[in-house]
Amino acid sequence: MFNIDVNLFNYISVRAFLAFLFAFLLSVFIMPLFIAWAKTHANQPILEDVSIHQSKKNTPTMGGIVFVLTTLIASFCFIKINEYVIAAYLSLILFSLIGVIDDLKKVLHKKNKAGLSAKAKMLLLIIASILTLSPLYFASFDTNFYLPFFKYAIFDMGIFAFLFWILVLISSANAINLTDGLDGLACVPSIFSIFTLSVFVYLSSNALYANYLLLPKIANIEECCVLALALIGSLLGFLWYNCHPAQIFMGDSGSLALGGFIGYLAIITKNEILLILIGFIFVIETISVILQVSSFKIFKKRIFKMTPIHHHFEQIGWSENKIIIRFWMIAFLCCLFALITIKIR
Numbered sequence: 001m002f003n004i005d006v007n008l009f010n011y012i013s014v015r016a017f018l019a020f021l022f023a024f025l026l027s028v029f030i031m032p033l034f035i036a037w038a039k040t041h042a043n044q045p046i047l048e049d050v051s052i053h054q055s056k057k058n059t060p061t062m063g064g065i066v067f068v069l070t071t072l073i074a075s076f077c078f079i080k081i082n083e084y085v086i087a088a089y090l091s092l093i094l095f096s097l098i099g100v101i102d103d104l105k106k107v108l109h110k111k112n113k114a115g116l117s118a119k120a121k122m123l124l125l126i127i128a129s130i131l132t133l134s135p136l137y138f139a140s141f142d143t144n145f146y147l148p149f150f151k152y153a154i155f156d157m158g159i160f161a162f163l164f165w166i167l168v169l170i171s172s173a174n175a176i177n178l179t180d181g182l183d184g185l186a187c188v189p190s191i192f193s194i195f196t197l198s199v200f201v202y203l204s205s206n207a208l209y210a211n212y213l214l215l216p217k218i219a220n221i222e223e224c225c226v227l228a229l230a231l232i233g234s235l236l237g238f239l240w241y242n243c244h245p246a247q248i249f250m251g252d253s254g255s256l257a258l259g260g261f262i263g264y265l266a267i268i269t270k271n272e273i274l275l276i277l278i279g280f281i282f283v284i285e286t287i288s289v290i291l292q293v294s295s296f297k298i299f300k301k302r303i304f305k306m307t308p309i310h311h312h313f314e315q316i317g318w319s320e321n322k323i324i325i326r327f328w329m330i331a332f333l334c335c336l337f338a339l340i341t342i343k344i345r
Helices: 006-010 012-041 051-056 064-076 083-109 118-138 160-179 187-205 207-213 224-242 251-268 280-299 309-315 320-343
Strands: none
Touching (some): 064 251, 083 118, 160 251, 160 280, 224 251
Protein backbone atom coordinates (compact mmCIF):
# COMPACT_ATOMS: atom_id res chain seq x y z
CA MET A 1 0.00 0.00 0.00
CA PHE A 2 2.80 2.40 0.89
CA ASN A 3 5.38 2.13 -1.86
CA ILE A 4 8.39 4.37 -1.45
CA ASP A 5 10.42 5.00 -4.56
CA VAL A 6 14.00 4.36 -3.49
CA ASN A 7 15.15 6.41 -6.48
CA LEU A 8 13.56 9.44 -4.84
CA PHE A 9 16.78 10.11 -2.97
CA ASN A 10 18.71 10.24 -6.22
CA TYR A 11 17.01 13.53 -7.05
CA ILE A 12 19.21 16.50 -6.24
CA SER A 13 16.16 18.58 -5.29
CA VAL A 14 15.01 16.05 -2.68
CA ARG A 15 18.43 15.67 -1.10
CA ALA A 16 18.97 19.44 -1.09
CA PHE A 17 15.63 20.00 0.66
CA LEU A 18 16.36 17.31 3.26
CA ALA A 19 19.79 18.82 3.90
CA PHE A 20 18.18 22.26 4.27
CA LEU A 21 15.60 20.98 6.77
CA PHE A 22 18.07 18.93 8.81
CA ALA A 23 20.57 21.81 8.95
CA PHE A 24 17.88 24.25 10.08
CA LEU A 25 16.70 21.98 12.89
CA LEU A 26 20.27 21.25 14.00
CA SER A 27 21.15 24.94 14.02
CA VAL A 28 18.04 25.94 15.99
CA PHE A 29 18.71 23.18 18.53
CA ILE A 30 22.47 23.66 18.99
CA MET A 31 22.63 27.47 18.91
CA PRO A 32 21.06 28.05 22.38
CA LEU A 33 23.55 25.58 23.88
CA PHE A 34 26.42 27.44 22.23
CA ILE A 35 25.04 30.82 23.36
CA ALA A 36 24.90 29.61 26.97
CA TRP A 37 28.55 28.53 26.74
CA ALA A 38 29.69 31.65 24.86
CA LYS A 39 28.17 34.04 27.42
CA THR A 40 31.02 33.20 29.77
CA HIS A 41 33.73 32.27 27.28
CA ALA A 42 33.30 34.22 24.01
CA ASN A 43 31.89 37.74 24.38
CA GLN A 44 32.20 40.22 21.51
CA PRO A 45 34.52 43.21 22.18
CA ILE A 46 33.01 46.46 20.83
CA LEU A 47 34.97 49.31 19.27
CA GLU A 48 35.02 52.26 21.68
CA ASP A 49 34.50 54.77 18.85
CA VAL A 50 31.16 53.17 17.99
CA SER A 51 29.36 54.51 21.07
CA ILE A 52 25.94 53.61 19.72
CA HIS A 53 26.91 49.92 19.93
CA GLN A 54 28.02 49.86 23.55
CA SER A 55 24.72 48.20 24.46
CA LYS A 56 25.89 45.20 22.41
CA LYS A 57 28.95 44.75 24.61
CA ASN A 58 29.42 41.21 25.95
CA THR A 59 27.04 39.71 23.38
CA PRO A 60 28.26 36.16 22.60
CA THR A 61 30.16 35.80 19.32
CA MET A 62 31.63 33.06 17.10
CA GLY A 63 28.16 31.81 16.13
CA GLY A 64 29.64 31.05 12.73
CA ILE A 65 31.18 27.93 14.23
CA VAL A 66 27.70 26.52 14.81
CA PHE A 67 26.20 27.21 11.39
CA VAL A 68 29.33 25.95 9.63
CA LEU A 69 29.36 22.79 11.76
CA THR A 70 25.64 22.08 11.29
CA THR A 71 26.02 22.68 7.55
CA LEU A 72 28.82 20.14 7.34
CA ILE A 73 26.89 17.53 9.34
CA ALA A 74 23.58 17.95 7.51
CA SER A 75 25.04 18.10 4.01
CA PHE A 76 27.31 15.10 4.57
CA CYS A 77 24.22 12.95 5.22
CA PHE A 78 22.77 13.63 1.77
CA ILE A 79 25.61 14.63 -0.54
CA LYS A 80 27.60 12.63 -3.08
CA ILE A 81 31.27 13.50 -2.82
CA ASN A 82 33.25 14.63 -5.85
CA GLU A 83 36.09 17.07 -6.46
CA TYR A 84 33.77 20.08 -6.58
CA VAL A 85 32.17 19.13 -3.27
CA ILE A 86 35.60 18.66 -1.68
CA ALA A 87 36.59 22.16 -2.80
CA ALA A 88 33.29 23.56 -1.47
CA TYR A 89 33.90 21.93 1.91
CA LEU A 90 37.42 23.37 1.95
CA SER A 91 36.08 26.87 1.27
CA LEU A 92 33.82 26.65 4.31
CA ILE A 93 36.23 24.93 6.69
CA LEU A 94 39.48 26.75 5.90
CA PHE A 95 38.01 30.25 5.78
CA SER A 96 36.08 29.56 8.97
CA LEU A 97 39.25 28.39 10.73
CA ILE A 98 40.96 31.69 9.88
CA GLY A 99 37.97 33.47 11.38
CA VAL A 100 38.13 31.32 14.50
CA ILE A 101 41.78 32.29 15.04
CA ASP A 102 40.90 35.96 14.54
CA ASP A 103 37.90 35.78 16.88
CA LEU A 104 39.83 33.96 19.60
CA LYS A 105 42.55 36.59 19.63
CA LYS A 106 39.93 39.34 20.04
CA VAL A 107 38.04 37.46 22.75
CA LEU A 108 41.13 36.49 24.73
CA HIS A 109 42.55 40.02 24.64
CA LYS A 110 39.06 41.57 25.03
CA LYS A 111 39.81 44.08 22.26
CA ASN A 112 38.15 44.31 18.85
CA LYS A 113 41.43 45.36 17.24
CA ALA A 114 43.44 42.54 18.82
CA GLY A 115 42.72 40.06 16.02
CA LEU A 116 45.06 38.92 13.29
CA SER A 117 47.16 41.61 11.66
CA ALA A 118 46.17 42.60 8.13
CA LYS A 119 49.27 40.93 6.69
CA ALA A 120 48.79 37.70 8.65
CA LYS A 121 45.11 37.48 7.71
CA MET A 122 45.87 38.11 4.03
CA LEU A 123 48.56 35.44 4.02
CA LEU A 124 46.22 32.91 5.60
CA LEU A 125 43.44 33.82 3.15
CA ILE A 126 45.78 33.29 0.20
CA ILE A 127 46.82 29.87 1.53
CA ALA A 128 43.19 28.90 2.16
CA SER A 129 42.27 30.04 -1.36
CA ILE A 130 45.04 27.98 -2.96
CA LEU A 131 44.00 24.87 -1.02
CA THR A 132 40.33 25.45 -1.85
CA LEU A 133 40.99 25.81 -5.56
CA SER A 134 43.46 22.94 -5.87
CA PRO A 135 40.73 20.29 -6.53
CA LEU A 136 39.57 22.40 -9.51
CA TYR A 137 43.05 22.12 -11.00
CA PHE A 138 42.92 18.33 -10.82
CA ALA A 139 39.41 18.41 -12.29
CA SER A 140 40.73 20.36 -15.31
CA PHE A 141 38.18 23.08 -14.62
CA ASP A 142 37.26 25.50 -17.40
CA THR A 143 39.59 28.53 -17.33
CA ASN A 144 37.55 30.62 -19.76
CA PHE A 145 36.42 34.10 -18.72
CA TYR A 146 32.71 34.88 -19.06
CA LEU A 147 30.75 38.11 -18.85
CA PRO A 148 27.06 38.55 -17.97
CA PHE A 149 24.76 38.98 -21.00
CA PHE A 150 27.26 37.25 -23.31
CA LYS A 151 26.53 33.71 -24.45
CA TYR A 152 30.13 32.75 -25.26
CA ALA A 153 33.42 32.86 -23.38
CA ILE A 154 35.37 36.11 -23.83
CA PHE A 155 38.85 34.58 -23.64
CA ASP A 156 40.84 31.79 -21.99
CA MET A 157 42.67 33.04 -18.88
CA GLY A 158 44.93 30.00 -18.80
CA ILE A 159 47.23 29.91 -15.77
CA PHE A 160 46.07 33.40 -14.76
CA ALA A 161 42.64 31.96 -13.96
CA PHE A 162 44.01 30.60 -10.71
CA LEU A 163 45.22 34.06 -9.65
CA PHE A 164 41.88 35.58 -10.63
CA TRP A 165 39.95 33.01 -8.60
CA ILE A 166 42.15 33.65 -5.56
CA LEU A 167 41.28 37.34 -5.88
CA VAL A 168 37.56 36.49 -6.06
CA LEU A 169 37.69 34.34 -2.92
CA ILE A 170 39.65 36.86 -0.87
CA SER A 171 37.54 39.80 -2.03
CA SER A 172 34.31 37.98 -1.25
CA ALA A 173 35.51 36.94 2.21
CA ASN A 174 36.67 40.44 3.14
CA ALA A 175 33.51 42.08 1.75
CA ILE A 176 31.16 39.99 3.89
CA ASN A 177 33.48 40.42 6.87
CA LEU A 178 33.13 44.21 6.55
CA THR A 179 29.34 43.98 6.19
CA ASP A 180 28.88 42.00 9.39
CA GLY A 181 28.37 44.99 11.68
CA LEU A 182 24.64 45.02 12.48
CA ASP A 183 22.22 42.34 13.64
CA GLY A 184 21.41 40.10 10.66
CA LEU A 185 22.92 42.54 8.16
CA ALA A 186 25.35 40.02 6.64
CA CYS A 187 23.22 36.93 7.24
CA VAL A 188 20.17 37.62 5.07
CA PRO A 189 21.99 39.03 2.00
CA SER A 190 24.25 35.97 2.24
CA ILE A 191 21.17 33.73 2.12
CA PHE A 192 19.93 35.59 -0.98
CA SER A 193 23.35 35.31 -2.64
CA ILE A 194 23.78 31.61 -1.87
CA PHE A 195 20.30 30.79 -3.14
CA THR A 196 20.84 32.80 -6.34
CA LEU A 197 24.16 31.10 -7.03
CA SER A 198 22.70 27.66 -6.23
CA VAL A 199 20.15 28.27 -9.01
CA PHE A 200 23.06 28.90 -11.39
CA VAL A 201 24.79 25.76 -10.09
CA TYR A 202 21.71 23.64 -10.80
CA LEU A 203 21.10 25.10 -14.27
CA SER A 204 24.74 24.99 -15.39
CA SER A 205 25.12 21.37 -14.29
CA ASN A 206 22.18 20.27 -16.44
CA ALA A 207 23.08 19.97 -20.13
CA LEU A 208 19.49 20.56 -21.28
CA TYR A 209 18.96 23.73 -19.22
CA ALA A 210 22.48 25.03 -19.88
CA ASN A 211 22.11 24.67 -23.64
CA TYR A 212 18.65 26.23 -23.69
CA LEU A 213 19.64 29.17 -21.48
CA LEU A 214 23.06 29.60 -23.13
CA LEU A 215 24.87 29.08 -19.83
CA PRO A 216 28.34 27.52 -19.60
CA LYS A 217 27.91 23.77 -19.09
CA ILE A 218 29.84 22.66 -16.01
CA ALA A 219 29.44 18.93 -15.32
CA ASN A 220 29.29 17.42 -11.84
CA ILE A 221 28.80 20.63 -9.85
CA GLU A 222 25.14 19.90 -9.01
CA GLU A 223 26.04 18.29 -5.68
CA CYS A 224 27.12 21.72 -4.43
CA CYS A 225 23.39 22.56 -4.36
CA VAL A 226 23.03 20.18 -1.42
CA LEU A 227 25.75 21.98 0.51
CA ALA A 228 24.36 25.38 -0.47
CA LEU A 229 20.83 24.57 0.72
CA ALA A 230 22.21 23.06 3.93
CA LEU A 231 24.07 26.32 4.59
CA ILE A 232 20.90 28.33 3.95
CA GLY A 233 19.06 26.14 6.45
CA SER A 234 21.78 26.64 9.04
CA LEU A 235 21.81 30.38 8.43
CA LEU A 236 18.06 30.59 8.97
CA GLY A 237 18.52 28.75 12.26
CA PHE A 238 21.28 31.20 13.17
CA LEU A 239 19.12 34.18 12.14
CA TRP A 240 16.51 33.06 14.69
CA TYR A 241 18.99 34.21 17.35
CA ASN A 242 20.91 36.83 15.35
CA CYS A 243 17.95 39.04 14.38
CA HIS A 244 17.66 42.36 16.23
CA PRO A 245 18.34 42.47 19.13
CA ALA A 246 20.95 39.80 18.51
CA GLN A 247 21.58 37.11 21.10
CA ILE A 248 24.76 36.09 19.25
CA PHE A 249 27.04 37.37 16.49
CA MET A 250 28.53 35.22 13.75
CA GLY A 251 32.04 36.66 14.17
CA ASP A 252 34.81 36.30 11.61
CA SER A 253 34.44 32.53 11.94
CA GLY A 254 31.12 32.91 10.13
CA SER A 255 31.60 35.92 7.84
CA LEU A 256 34.85 34.66 6.31
CA ALA A 257 33.33 31.21 5.77
CA LEU A 258 30.32 32.73 4.00
CA GLY A 259 32.56 34.90 1.84
CA GLY A 260 34.76 31.99 0.85
CA PHE A 261 31.80 29.78 -0.02
CA ILE A 262 29.92 32.46 -1.97
CA GLY A 263 33.07 33.30 -3.91
CA TYR A 264 33.57 29.61 -4.67
CA LEU A 265 30.01 29.22 -6.01
CA ALA A 266 30.58 32.23 -8.25
CA ILE A 267 33.76 30.64 -9.61
CA ILE A 268 32.31 27.23 -10.46
CA THR A 269 29.29 28.80 -12.17
CA LYS A 270 31.53 31.27 -14.08
CA ASN A 271 29.72 34.20 -12.45
CA GLU A 272 32.74 35.99 -10.99
CA ILE A 273 31.68 39.31 -12.57
CA LEU A 274 27.95 38.84 -11.91
CA LEU A 275 28.91 38.37 -8.25
CA ILE A 276 29.25 42.17 -8.12
CA LEU A 277 25.47 42.37 -8.63
CA ILE A 278 24.59 39.27 -6.58
CA GLY A 279 26.58 40.58 -3.62
CA PHE A 280 25.90 44.26 -4.27
CA ILE A 281 25.46 45.13 -0.59
CA PHE A 282 28.84 43.59 0.21
CA VAL A 283 30.41 45.50 -2.70
CA ILE A 284 28.97 48.84 -1.54
CA GLU A 285 30.20 48.26 2.01
CA THR A 286 33.70 47.51 0.69
CA ILE A 287 33.77 50.46 -1.71
CA SER A 288 32.72 52.82 1.09
CA VAL A 289 35.76 51.75 3.12
CA ILE A 290 38.12 52.08 0.13
CA LEU A 291 36.80 55.56 -0.69
CA GLN A 292 37.00 56.68 2.94
CA VAL A 293 40.58 55.51 3.41
CA SER A 294 41.72 56.87 0.04
CA SER A 295 40.08 60.25 0.60
CA PHE A 296 41.60 60.63 4.05
CA LYS A 297 45.10 59.66 2.89
CA ILE A 298 45.03 61.93 -0.16
CA PHE A 299 42.87 64.89 0.89
CA LYS A 300 42.81 64.49 4.70
CA LYS A 301 39.00 64.56 4.48
CA ARG A 302 36.37 61.93 5.16
CA ILE A 303 33.57 61.28 2.66
CA PHE A 304 31.37 59.47 5.17
CA LYS A 305 30.85 60.06 8.87
CA MET A 306 32.00 56.48 9.45
CA THR A 307 32.59 53.32 7.45
CA PRO A 308 31.58 50.67 6.51
CA ILE A 309 28.63 52.63 5.17
CA HIS A 310 26.03 51.09 7.51
CA HIS A 311 27.77 53.00 10.34
CA HIS A 312 27.38 56.23 8.33
CA PHE A 313 23.62 55.79 8.27
CA GLU A 314 23.65 55.11 12.01
CA GLN A 315 25.56 58.35 12.58
CA ILE A 316 23.01 60.41 10.63
CA GLY A 317 20.18 59.05 12.75
CA TRP A 318 18.78 55.98 10.99
CA SER A 319 17.64 53.27 13.38
CA GLU A 320 19.39 49.92 13.19
CA ASN A 321 16.24 48.14 12.03
CA LYS A 322 15.69 50.66 9.22
CA ILE A 323 19.23 50.17 7.92
CA ILE A 324 19.00 46.38 8.10
CA ILE A 325 15.62 46.07 6.37
CA ARG A 326 16.52 48.52 3.60
CA PHE A 327 19.81 46.75 2.95
CA TRP A 328 17.94 43.43 2.84
CA MET A 329 15.52 44.86 0.28
CA ILE A 330 18.36 46.09 -1.92
CA ALA A 331 20.09 42.71 -1.67
CA PHE A 332 16.89 40.89 -2.63
CA LEU A 333 16.26 43.11 -5.66
CA CYS A 334 19.85 42.75 -6.87
CA CYS A 335 19.70 38.96 -6.62
CA LEU A 336 16.34 38.96 -8.41
CA PHE A 337 17.84 41.00 -11.25
CA ALA A 338 20.84 38.65 -11.36
CA LEU A 339 18.44 35.74 -11.93
CA ILE A 340 16.67 37.69 -14.67
CA THR A 341 19.99 38.01 -16.53
CA ILE A 342 19.78 34.28 -17.21
CA LYS A 343 17.37 35.06 -20.06
CA ILE A 344 19.26 38.14 -21.28
CA ARG A 345 22.08 36.56 -23.25
